[in-house]
Amino acid sequence: MARQMANFARLMDGVVYTTFLMFVSGFGLFLLGELYKGVVQRETKKLSQIANVVVRLFPFPEKKYEFNLTHVVVFSMLIGLLCMLHHPAQDVIQHELEKEQKTKKKKEEAEKRKQQREKKQNE
Numbered sequence: 001m002a003r004q005m006a007n008f009a010r011l012m013d014g015v016v017y018t019t020f021l022m023f024v025s026g027f028g029l030f031l032l033g034e035l036y037k038g039v040v041q042r043e044t045k046k047l048s049q050i051a052n053v054v055v056r057l058f059p060f061p062e063k064k065y066e067f068n069l070t071h072v073v074v075f076s077m078l079i080g081l082l083c084m085l086h087h088p089a090q091d092v093i094q095h096e097l098e099k100e101q102k103t104k105k106k107k108e109e110a111e112k113r114k115q116q117r118e119k120k121q122n123e
Helices: 008-042 048-057 069-083 088-122
Strands: none
Touching: 008 048, 008 069
């Protein structure tokens, strides 16, 4: 029996997710380009020190920001990978919640035992 590598029932989910991710990454790169144009090309005189730092961080030829489909695909893959990461803080929060629930349960059980003892003593 061959092992199934892909779940074709989830194919439409993947297509929708990929399309959405491509639009988000393209829009993100567009906004980064607008920020770059605003700081480096338009407002160089007002923000000279910041413009120099931005030019050194993003060394584009002739100080013109350009991106193409390859950049969008790579950026969307990066966003997808970062979305799939599991942050350790989630485990800490879950562990603390479970700990609180255990202590609350122990207190309730102790209270029930105390009430049962009092009933036996009163009888």
